[in-house]
Amino acid sequence: MSRGQSPGPHSSKYHHPYFTPAEVEYLSVKQRGKLSAAQEERARQSACAFLEGMGARIGFPRRTIATAQNLYHRFHLFFPRKDFHYVDVSLASLYVSTKMHDTLKKPRELLAVSYAIRFPDLVAKSKHPGGEIDLDAMDPQVVERDRQRLLSVERLLLETICFNFTSRMPFPYVIKLGKAFKAGKKLTKLAWRLTIDCHRTLIPIQYPPHIVALAGLYVAALLSSFELPQPPEEPGLRSPQELAEILGQNGDWESKYQVQVDDLEGIAHTLIDLLVQGSQSQTQNTSPRTPSSPSPNPSPRTPHPSTESQSPSDPFDADKLIRLKIVMRQTEHPPRVRQPLGTADPSALYSGDDVGLLGRNEGTVRFLFGPPGVMGHEIQ
Structure with missing residues (x-):
């Protein structure tokens, strides 16, 4: 906007x-x-x-x-x-x-x-x-x-959207980052499904797609390792626990991929809250009046009917997800203060005056594809 x-x-x-x-x-x-x-x-x-x-x-x-x-x-x-x-x-x-x-x-x-x-x-x-x-x-x-x-x-x-039709998706990054971090095929597939569910939240309008994809890998690693026995080691691949430990701590990967660990933790909490909401839902149907996903492709929130009943050992059990959030809170990093893009006064966004001009035919309005100050003094 x-x-x-x-x-x-x-x-x-x-x-x-x-x-x-x-x-x-x-x-x-x-x-x-x-x-x-x-x-x-x-x-x-x-x-x-x-x-x-x-x-x-x-x-x-x-x-x-x-x-x-x-x-x-x-x-x-x-x-x-x-x-x-x-x-x-x-x-x-x-x-x-x-x-x-x-x-x-x-x-x-x-x-x-x-x-x-x-x-x-x-x-x-x-x-x-x-x-x-x-x-x-x-x-x-x-x-x-x-x-x-x-x-x-x-x-x-x-x-x-100021007639800006640019749209970058996190899904290709899931595959590339999964390979870069030596994640297994099953873990990468789970990260892909979690990234799909991210779009049910406000995450993708707060973070670039590569950060959303990396957060999907992080949450997938947490869900695949928390209170679960470690799977047999696969040559050349990292275990979910090892990957969760790497992405849950500061490291060289932050500067390499231009992301910070507190970003992943913030996204993880939002996504796990969504999973808790889906796990606690008593009805699983395709009605547009419910939060259930009618997609033929199962997601962690909306599995196929054969897997809807969740046991205490299910990684997407609501109680288990809540325990995971508690453990994460005990070791999480303090969130940094994120500044708005550009150099304009942030309060200008909140005045409500320019929003009131939307949809009107009064005056001349220039729609520019980027925020002021990001690419020099003028939008290039």
């Missing part, structure tokens, strides 16, 4: 690829309104699950789904939740993401799939063998109204 100048006939808005935890907390509270933090989290998970369901039905690649989830999170840093239904914002986010990753679908196509997910009774009446909804059989005014609403939110989304 932008860090704007004073409002007026002419203004500039700067895209900020990442936000500090303090910025995220401030803006989240501001847009949450009267909702509690728990209600906000439920709304966030409903939207993420809905996007997972859309992606699974259409067959979108993971990058399209993950980017849509990121766009949804970013949108609600600047627009109140009470003013928008999560389905409208989710559909607009997915539409923009399909453009960014060249997996384009028309708004009507997205609406048809969304109706099939949201209204199972319409699917039961559909004569289509694939269970799709025939939009021609629906009230054309309803469909057109929903389409216009999608396009309206899309415009706000585009201004929110």
Whole structure:
């Protein structure tokens, strides 16, 4: 989003690829309104699950789904939740993401799939063998109204990202870093699944993708070693315990990969909280109204039905995850203070004046692809 100048006939808005935890907390509270933090989290998970369901039905690649989830999170840093239904914002986010990753679908196509997910009774009446909804059989005014609403939110989304269509994903880094740290195939696969779940949180809009990927490896190593017997050594590979010890302490790897151990610990706590939430959930279904993931690919939060029942020895058991968090708190490093990008006064982001200009046709607005001061005095 932008860090704007004073409002007026002419203004500039700067895209900020990442936000500090303090910025995220401030803006989240501001847009949450009267909702509690728990209600906000439920709304966030409903939207993420809905996007997972859309992606699974259409067959979108993971990058399209993950980017849509990121766009949804970013949108609600600047627009109140009470003013928008999560389905409208989710559909607009997915539409923009399909453009960014060249997996384009028309708004009507997205609406048809969304109706099939949201209204199972319409699917039961559909004569289509694939269970799709025939939009021609629906009230054309309803469909057109929903389409216009999608396009309206899309415009706000585009201004929110300052028309910057750059999107870097952490998934390729998981493979590269797994090889660099000599992680086994099973551990790297778990890290990949954890990185997928990271996009259900605000982590990817706070940290660059290589840090998110390395945190996925760190959490995977913790989950694969905490209160578990050590597996037989594999020649040339590090054990999960060894990898967890390396990434849990300061070392040369921090400067080599431009990351700090307290970053990994902060991400780990957020991700483990998400796993606890999923473990404590009593229902595992594909409804977009629950935090469960309908993706055919299992994740640590939403395993296949055959593995849903968790035993005390299961690494994703809620009690065990809580014990892991307690142990981590005892040895964690103090978090450093992260400064906002650029040299502008951080309070400029919070004035609310430039946010109020979004979506309006008043004056001339320049949308710039980077924050001021990052690349010299001017944006290059």
